[in-house]
């Protein structure tokens with residue numbers, strides 16, 4: 001607990017990233033990944049392998065969206081094929097910033113909210129990706145979105161829940177989700193890896209993406225997100241992950 005509080009204070013993050021819970025979520029992911037090391041191993045391996053199998057011989061720049069702690073990103077493999085690795089996330093953990101600082105400019109961290117939502121209001125907010133985000137995505141040889149899509153709506157839905165009609169919140173959340181494949185469609189080539197459905201204790205699968213249609217998955221696997229005893233209510237949660245390539249529209 002003390003270490004987490006220290007990390008919260010020391011990690012560079014904007015006031016908004018702190019208030020919106022991005023920093024605390026990310027610190028929590030580190031601890032969860034450690035506790036669930038064995039259960040997550042297959043998912044992390046499959047994510048890295050999906051990307052590794054689709055890398056060009058050589059490229060100038062690869063952009064990773066939702067890079068976080070790089071648990072599911074093989075940075076070495078990407079650095080071996082690209083001159084520059086650009087990591088984009090709402091918050092970058094200290095160890096990743098440190099690694100970038102030692103990389104002689106080959107790893108760059110960009111802190112940015114990737115939801116693209118232009119105001120904190122589900123009734124009037126629209127997805128308008130920042131020009132810098134569009135330039136980055138359009139200019140890269142490859143863009144990889146790693147286990148980010150379903151996460152884009154967590155913070156906004158948490159903020160809006162109870163303050164707005166559920167139906168309006170869900171509609172706004174769906175607009176945010178729609179905006180992500182659209183952003184990836186601006187890239188020359190993009191790889192989208194996302195958890196798309198979940199279920200508890202082997203029950204029925206539920207959609208995590210509010211009906212968002214995804215391109216046909218080239219690969220799909222299960223992520224044992226919360227083995228029993230991990231979740232507060234003791235329920236076991238697994239997620240179905242889908243991975244696909246998105247070519248420029």
Ligand SMILES: C[S@@+](CC[C@H](N)C(=O)[O-])C[C@H]1O[C@@H](n2cnc3c(N)ncnc32)[C@H](O)[C@@H]1O
Pocket residue numbers: 022026029066067068069070071072073088089090091112113114115146147148151152
């Ligand atoms: C489940 S994690 C993905 C795993 C991550 N690649 C790792 O290895 O830690 C989701 C990541 O998306 C980031 N994220 C969530 N919402 C975001 C947003 N609106 N804009 C940018 N990043 C966001 C989180 O900060 C987190 O690092």
